[in-house]
Amino acid sequence: MPTPERTSTEQVVAEARRILEQRGADGLSMQAVAAAVGVKAPSLYKRVASRDDLLRLALEAxxxxxxxxxxxxxxxxxxxxxxxxxxxxxxxxxxxxxxxxxxxxxxxxxxxxxxxxxxxxxxxxxxxxxxxxxxxxxxxxxxxxxxxxxxxxxxxxxxxxxxxxxxxxxxxxxxxxxxxxxxxxxxxxx
CATH class of the missing domain: 1.10.357.10 (Tetracycline Repressor, domain 2)
Known part of the structure; x- marks a missing residue:
């Protein structure tokens, strides 16, 4: 499923931050963030390179x-x-x-x-x-x-x-x- 236009890097980062606070570092996964923004996990790779990249973006925010x-x-x-x-x-x-x-x-x-x-x-x-x-x-x-x-x-x-x-x-x-x-x-x- 292609990444919908309504999904932005900002939304991905916001969901990563929310998940991080709710589930801790171990609970932050590409799958969890993808589900939260309504896409399949492979679609996130258009926005972030890896789980570590996702964590970096969340921590930078x-x-x-x-x-x-x-x-x-x-x-x-x-x-x-x-x-x-x-x-x-x-x-x-x-x-x-x-x-x-x-x-x-x-x-x-x-x-x-x-x-x-x-x-x-x-x-x-x-x-x-x-x-x-x-x-x-x-x-x-x-x-x-x-x-x-x-x-x-x-x-x-x-x-x-x-x-x-x-x-x-x-x-x-x-x-x-x-x-x-x-x-x-x-x-x-x-």
Missing amino acids: TALELGDRLDRALAGAPADARGALAAVADATRAYAAEVPVAFGLLFGALPEAARPRPEVLASASTAVLALGRRLAGPDHELAAARTITAWMTGFVGMQRAGAFRLGGDVEEAWRFGVDALGAALEARRT
Whole structure:
């Protein structure tokens, strides 16, 4: 059956993202996506090269959507760098709660063919890079952005996994971490 004109790459990617969240990475298949868009699996090969390509496209869409959210969070954030960090961190955490499977995969180990392209990741990283520059200065922009990303994704991943088992208030720990990270990065500003 030929791919109907009503089926687009955008629809294929949207269904892949939906399936990914509902069934996990193991549940994402060409067959499942084809059924969701109303075509036979071989027809999908006109749109995507492989299952890894499908996963890459889904994760790229996730990265760009996250980047848009973070851009908006930064634009609406307080003028001070630590307030901006809190806004971006909170937006990241909220987004991770909306799409936990794709978020986890985006920051996890993937086959080379499923990894988002560097230019997509660069486009999605503008807010975090700008935040790194504001906090730590232009000489440390990339290192600061990586530190921010690593802390946020690590905390979110541990929370999602139920790894905070020693009691205490997780929200308080989040705020403490954001504040401590902001202070540490500002101390590195040159």
